[in-house]
Amino acid sequence: xxxxxxxxxxxxxxxxxxxxxxxxxxxxxxxxxxxxxxxxxxxxxxxxxxxxxxxxxxxxxxxxxxxxxxxxxxxxxxxxxxxxxxxxxxxxxxxxxxxxxxxxxxxxxxxxxxxxxxxxxxxxxxxxxxxxxxxxxxxxxxxxxxxxxxxxxxxxxxxxxxxxxxxxxxxxxxxxxxxxxxxxxxxxxxxxxxxxxxxxxxxxxxxxxxxxxxxxxxxxxxxxxxxxxxxxxxxxxxxxxxxxxxx
Numbered sequence: 001x002x003x004x005x006x007x008x009x010x011x012x013x014x015x016x017x018x019x020x021x022x023x024x025x026x027x028x029x030x031x032x033x034x035x036x037x038x039x040x041x042x043x044x045x046x047x048x049x050x051x052x053x054x055x056x057x058x059x060x061x062x063x064x065x066x067x068x069x070x071x072x073x074x075x076x077x078x079x080x081x082x083x084x085x086x087x088x089x090x091x092x093x094x095x096x097x098x099x100x101x102x103x104x105x106x107x108x109x110x111x112x113x114x115x116x117x118x119x120x121x122x123x124x125x126x127x128x129x130x131x132x133x134x135x136x137x138x139x140x141x142x143x144x145x146x147x148x149x150x151x152x153x154x155x156x157x158x159x160x161x162x163x164x165x166x167x168x169x170x171x172x173x174x175x176x177x178x179x180x181x182x183x184x185x186x187x188x189x190x191x192x193x194x195x196x197x198x199x200x201x202x203x204x205x206x207x208x209x210x211x212x213x214x215x216x217x218x219x220x221x222x223x224x225x226x227x228x229x230x231x232x233x234x235x236x237x238x239x240x241x242x243x244x245x246x247x
Contacts, residue, residue: 070104072097081145083114089122090155095129102137112143115163121154124179124203131158131210138164148172148234148243158207160242161214167245168234174242176211176222177229179203216241 071077074085074097084101086094105113115134121127134144146163153175160166179200208222215222217240237243 071101075101079114081112081114082110083116086115086117086119086156086159088119090119090127090130090159091122092126092129095126095133098130098133098137102133102140102142106137106140106142111141112145114145114147116147116149117156117160118149118151119153119156119159120151121156121175124155124207127155127158128203128206128210131162134159134162138162148174151175152237157242158210158214161211165245166243167247168237168243170234170246172234172237173231174234174237175229175231176226178226179207211242214242 074087076083076085082101082105084098102113138144143165144163145165146160146167148160148166148168149172150169151173152160152168153173154177157174157176204223204226208219208226211217211222212219221240232240234243234246238246
């Protein structure tokens with residue numbers, strides 16, 4: 001009886017192992033396993049690629065944000081031509097801002113910047129400082145395009161005049177005048193007054209020098225115009241060489 005059972009088992013196993021259908025089934029399952037493994041590997045590689053792309057994007061966005069945060073709010077780096085808005089009174093903060101902006105632009109390989117100006121002026125010292133800054137960066141290869149709007153007066157005149165290209169609207173008015181000092185309940189000696197007069201003469205001389213360098217008119221013309229506070233139109237400014245183009 002045991003012998004019969006053993007024979008039956010051997011026959012069964014032989015038929016089972018060497019059955020063509022069973023072999024095909026094993027091969028099919030093996031192929032499926034390989035395919036699933038390859039798909040899993042592909043999905044893993046895609047996931048890693050996505051994570052890397054996401055990391056690179058987030059890094060680039062962080063760097064872009066940090067880069068743009070270096071600039072003052074009045075400067076728009078995203079325009080076709082980066083543009084700085086100089087509105088209101090000319091102060092030394094404008095000079096510091098422009099130094100920062102111009103330096104970064106040159107480091108980035110940017111060669112052109114637009115300077116929109118609409119100002120009644122301000123401190124003559126600060127106006128000369130901003131004008132000198134513009135002249136310095138022009139020498140470094142930066143093309144500074146000045147656009148005048150509404151009014152260019154007092155300390156704003158040498159700032160606009162110093163730009164590489166000077167463009168203005170037809171309704172813009174210009175004004176130059178003598179240097180003045182604002183005093184409030186102060187007492188001064190004659191020596192103080194003499195020293196202030198000497199300082200103002202030197203200040204006016206530097207002011208006139210910038211206008212002479214950046215216009216068609218000479219020293220005598222500008223000194224005479226400043227003596228009586230002269231207002232003039234965009235057309236006159238172009239005739240005198242302060243404006244290159246009227247739009």
